[in-house]
Amino acid sequence: MRVTRSAVSQHLQVLRAAGLVMVKADGTRRLYQVDRRGIEALRRWLDGFWDETLGAFKEAAERAATKVRKS
Amino acid sequence: MMAEPITSTVSDPNSVRKVIDVEAPQRVAWRVFTEQMGTWWPLAMYKIGKANAVDAIIEPRLGGRWYERGEDGSTCDWGRVLAWQPHDRLVLSWDVTADWQYDPDLQTEIEIRFIPDGEGRTRVELEHRRLDRYGDRRDEMRTIFDKTGDWGRLLAGFAEVAATSAKAAT
Numbered sequence: 001m002r003v004t005r006s007a008v009s010q011h012l013q014v015l016r017a018a019g020l021v022m023v024k025a026d027g028t029r030r031l032y033q034v035d036r037r038g039i040e041a042l043r044r045w046l047d048g049f050w051d052e053t054l055g056a057f058k059e060a061a062e063r064a065a066t067k068v069r070k071s
Numbered sequence: 072m073m074a075e076p077i078t079s080t081v082s083d084p085n086s087v088r089k090v091i092d093v094e095a096p097q098r099v100a101w102r103v104f105t106e107q108m109g110t111w112w113p114l115a116m117y118k119i120g121k122a123n124a125v126d127a128i129i130e131p132r133l134g135g136r137w138y139e140r141g142e143d144g145s146t147c148d149w150g151r152v153l154a155w156q157p158h159d160r161l162v163l164s165w166d167v168t169a170d171w172q173y174d175p176d177l178q179t180e181i182e183i184r185f186i187p188d189g190e191g192r193t194r195v196e197l198e199h200r201r202l203d204r205y206g207d208r209r210d211e212m213r214t215i216f217d218k219t220g221d222w223g224r225l226l227a228g229f230a231e232v233a234a235t236s237a238k239a240a241t
């Protein structure tokens with residue numbers, strides 16, 4: 001990547017502050033991994049709980065209705 | 072592309088209303104909602120247990136449990152059945168806090184009505200109410216439940232939240 005180590009480190013710190021990644025110290029190294037809780041909160045934030053849920057329900061009910069009609 | 076449910080224009084700060092038209096008879100819509108919830112509920116996103124959730128279950132009676140089942144067999148309650156009127160009306164309590172933990176005392180309410188709308192169609196009306204039970208986190212939770220898919224606005228909003236939490240953490 002054409003980006004300095006310190007720039008990467010700064011970007012990761014922002015992601016950590018936003019709760020999207022977690023960091024673990026390993027000697028002098030910093031190991032980053034995705035924080036699933038943060039990602040899930042982000043998904044909820046972006047998707048709209050009831051729109052997402054009712055949209056999925058509508059698809060399932062319509063699939064079931066099609067099956068009933070065919071049988 | 073999923074059709075967007077219609078959001079009512081009535082603005083009650085303690086309630087979220089959604090209406091969706093389903094191309095399925097009332098009985099089928101009721102059955103899919105109450106007996107086959109695990110087949111359509113977005114379990115990857117909307118679940119509270121530590122384990123990956125594999126099913127969402129409503130016990131079909133007044134007072135029945137509403138819960139998720141994890142792949143390890145564990146269960147996590149979401150709420151209770153407050154009204155059970157096949158195939159017309161269902162009221163559930165949603166006892167999941169703003170931190171996505173079960174709390175039987177929370178008692179927000181979800182009412183779902185299944186209204187026949189001509190042959191083979193059902194209008195499904197959902198109201199999630201008593202959001203005042205979230206206290207000072209009501210508006211935050213109302214946004215999560217109510218929001219529609221306007222990505223530009225949402226991303227701007229997310230950027231703001233991320234920036235605020237970034238600031239708070241430093």
